[in-house]
Amino acid sequence: xxxxxxxxxxxxxxxxxxxxxxxxxxxxxxxxxxxxxxxxxxxxxxxxxxxxxxxxxxxxxxxxxxxxxxxxxxxxxxxxxxxxxxxxxxxxxxxxxxxxxxxxxxxxxxxxxxxxxxxxxxxxxxxxxxxxxxxxxxxxxxxxxxxxxxxxxxxxxxxxxxxxxxxxxxxxxxxxxxxxxxxxxxxxxxxxxxxxxxxxxxxxxxxxxxxxxxxxxxxxxxxxxxxxxxxxxxxxxxxxxxxxxxxxxxxxxxxxxxxxxxxxxxxxxxxxxxxxxxxxxxxxxxxxxxxxxxxxxxxxxxxxxxxxxxxxxxxxxxxxxxxxxxxxxxxxxxxxxxxxxxxxxxxxxxxxxxxxxxxxxxxxxxxxxxxxxxxxxxxxxxxxxxxxxxxxxxxxxxxxxxxxxxxxxxxxxxxxxxxxxxxxxxxxxxxxxxxxxxxxxxxxxxxxxxxxxxxxxxxxxxxxxxxxxxxxxxxxxxxxxxxxxxxxxxxxxxxxxxx
Ligand code: HEM
Numbered sequence: 001x002x003x004x005x006x007x008x009x010x011x012x013x014x015x016x017x018x019x020x021x022x023x024x025x026x027x028x029x030x031x032x033x034x035x036x037x038x039x040x041x042x043x044x045x046x047x048x049x050x051x052x053x054x055x056x057x058x059x060x061x062x063x064x065x066x067x068x069x070x071x072x073x074x075x076x077x078x079x080x081x082x083x084x085x086x087x088x089x090x091x092x093x094x095x096x097x098x099x100x101x102x103x104x105x106x107x108x109x110x111x112x113x114x115x116x117x118x119x120x121x122x123x124x125x126x127x128x129x130x131x132x133x134x135x136x137x138x139x140x141x142x143x144x145x146x147x148x149x150x151x152x153x154x155x156x157x158x159x160x161x162x163x164x165x166x167x168x169x170x171x172x173x174x175x176x177x178x179x180x181x182x183x184x185x186x187x188x189x190x191x192x193x194x195x196x197x198x199x200x201x202x203x204x205x206x207x208x209x210x211x212x213x214x215x216x217x218x219x220x221x222x223x224x225x226x227x228x229x230x231x232x233x234x235x236x237x238x239x240x241x242x243x244x245x246x247x248x249x250x251x252x253x254x255x256x257x258x259x260x261x262x263x264x265x266x267x268x269x270x271x272x273x274x275x276x277x278x279x280x281x282x283x284x285x286x287x288x289x290x291x292x293x294x295x296x297x298x299x300x301x302x303x304x305x306x307x308x309x310x311x312x313x314x315x316x317x318x319x320x321x322x323x324x325x326x327x328x329x330x331x332x333x334x335x336x337x338x339x340x341x342x343x344x345x346x347x348x349x350x351x352x353x354x355x356x357x358x359x360x361x362x363x364x365x366x367x368x369x370x371x372x373x374x375x376x377x378x379x380x381x382x383x384x385x386x387x388x389x390x391x392x393x394x395x396x397x398x399x400x401x402x403x404x405x406x407x408x409x410x411x412x413x414x415x416x417x418x419x420x421x422x423x424x425x426x427x428x429x430x431x432x433x434x435x436x437x438x439x440x441x442x443x444x445x446x447x448x449x450x451x452x453x454x455x456x457x458x459x460x461x462x463x464x465x466x467x468x469x470x471x472x473x474x475x476x477x478x479x480x481x482x483x484x485x486x487x488x489x490x491x492x493x494x495x496x497x498x499x
Contacts, residue, residue, distance in 0.1 A: 033376065033385040037082065039073040040064060047075030049220065056480045058366040061085065062396035071382055077220025079105075080388035082373070085396045087403055087428040092379045093371065093390055094425070094435040101371040102437045105389045108219055108228055109212035112237040113244070119292035121300060121369060125437070131284060132293065136441045139278050140297070146445045150342055152188045153452060156181050160453075161460050164494050171466040175310055175489035182306040182449060183298070190294050192255075192274040197247045204247070205298045208240045213481025248291040255280055299482065301442050304364035305449045307485040311362040312354055312454055314490055315410045317463060318471050322412060326350055330458040331498070340459055345451055351458075353412035355450055356430075359398075359422065361410060363432035364483035366395035371438070394431050395484070403429035461494040 040051050051074065052060050061083050065072055070086030084090050093101050102125035110122035120136055123129045139145070160181045164172060183202045191198065211233065218228030228234055255276045275297065279290040316323035329350045334340045345351075371390040376383065384390075399407045405414070420427045423443060425435030433440035440446070457463075465474060477487035 033080075033383040035381065035383045036385070037071040037073040037379075037382040038068045039075075040068065042075045047077055049076055052076075056478060056484075058393055058395040058480065058484065061391070061393050062399075065393070065396065071379060073382075076389075077217075078223060079220060080385045082384055082388050082390045084390065084392045086400060087397055089379065090392050090394075090397060090431060090435070091428040093392060094428070094431070097377055097379065098436040100374050100377050101390055103372045103374050104438070105370050105372040105387075106222070107370075108216055108233065109208075109237055112234065112241050113208055113212065114292045114295055115288040117292075118289050119296040120441070121296050125374070132289070133437075133441065135279070135282055135285075136293070139282075140275055140293075141441050141445050143444050146448055149185075149189050149445075153185055153449065154342070156185050156188070157453060157456050161456055164457075164461065165496050165499065168494060168496050171491050171493050173489050174313060174492050175486065178309050178453065179303070179306045182309070182453070183302045185449060186298055186302045188274075190275045190297055191251050192276070197250065201244065201247045202298075204240055204244050205295070205302075208237065208244070209299060209303060209482040211236050211240065213483075244295070245291065248294060249287065251276060252280065252287055252290060297442070300440070301446060303483045303485065305446045307364050307483050308355070308358055308362065308446075308450050309453050309457075310486055310490050312358040312450075313457065313463070313492070314474060314476060314486065315358060315361070316354070317465060317492065318474055318476075319410055320471070322354065322410070323458070323463070326354055326454075327458045327462075327497075330455050334455075334459050334498075340456055342448075342452055345448075345455065348451070348455060349416075350412065351451055351455055353415040355447065355454065356415045356422070357410055357412040359432040360404075360430060361398060361408075362478075362484065363394045363398060364485070365432065365434070366393065366480070366484045367391045368394055368431070368434045369438070392431070392434075394434075397429060397431065400429065460496065460498050462497050464493045464495065466491050466493055 040048055042048055043050060051064060054060060055063075061072075062085060064074075065083060065085035070084065071089045072083040072085070074081045074083060084093055104117075104122045104124070106117065107122060110117045110119070114122060117123055118128070120129070120132045123132065160177060163177065180202070183206070184198065187198045187202055191201075216233050217231045218224075218233065221227050255274075275294065276290065279285060279293060285293075316326065329348060333344050333347045337344060368391075371392070373384050373386060373388045373390060376386040378384065397403070401407050420430050422430055422433050425431055425433060425439045428435065433443050433446075465471065475488050478484050479487040
């Protein structure tokens, strides 16, 4: 036996021993909650972790729910987990009992990256969260403010279109280009144009989402703090946190300096404000809160939007009829004005259907963001334990045959003359942005980025698969992480239609 094998065998034996002793001594169990929702048999120590092995978590949980029902109980490590897989139960959790489920469970990645979870996404429900939410809804992500980012969006998208046009007829990695443009739009909106650290910051956040999206032993056994230290995730996240913190603090310091000199020099109210400017004006926010909110904008806003654009492109490559129909609509509307214009977006009805259908089949937040049960309660006669983690499988709900005809088919027409919408989170069969108090505050910002980018890609170019690949062979595998994205990059060949 080599040294390494001996080391791991010893660690695992020790772990096993400590768990057994602890279980015997504490005898913790869920027996205190009567009538838990049904679920598969639990094993000692690991609970139901083994039930997740085999395929991606949102697929596995959907499969299990067909056997155990749309309200299911699993024990993942030590954590009691309630899995919701139907529109009816999603309504119970997100609307009827909204207040009970308004908090998020603690997550190690957010504790480390977000200054002890003081961003909007993972701060516990309460006064602090309410204050942040108000600032985000009114000051950062209101429709008016999102409209004011239009020049940034146009400039970045024009650069993207120019770059694609320069590659006419050759294969491009669309995933790489769309990701970097959407991240750049977010960072310019957050920090302003001249921020020299934009690119470095983007790559750090990108890496953090990769690290945080993985499997974390520490979150499954929260009472064993030492597990968080040996899982390997902690040092990685701490290093990334230190690096992002230096950049964010520099940005804040620079903004304070510029703000002072602006005020002295021109007394002008007309200077364009970025998000950091707006956040620094809020007396109630510490520097760390400002940094955590900016990280939220990146974490919540960039990969989700980029991934939706790429899924839409892939689905349309597989369904050329739909791409042609969308191109015809976009070209007709924009040609009348002789150029693409964001103010014409409302006329693009089919485009909206395509985006909806993409978000139905590929919601980036397949499980929304997790909720935590704030007080023991009952749903439909089942007991939900205090502090249990609640996962709403929005991916499964969007493909539920009880709600959708031919649910696996990409068919945007299903949304024509159909009032099912995601803006308010009131149609529980379709909740890619969640619902209730913790619903996504970035819906408008996200959708404008997605719709405008797709409209331009349709207006300017025709698209083909490389290497004479057949549309049936295009790989649609997913990768599960902070967002469910395409596993493999999308490579396509552009042909200019409108220069
Ligand atoms: C396609 C685009 C997007 C999708 C699909 C999406 C989806 C979601 C989902 C499912 C949630 C959890 C909702 C819940 O628990 O009920 C969420 C929360 C959140 N999203 Fe988004 N999002 C998108 C874009 C954005 C954008 C552009 C931003 C900001 C710039 C953003 C910022 C946030 C924040 C801060 C939260 C946490 C809200 C809270 O806990 O109070 N998202 N998003």
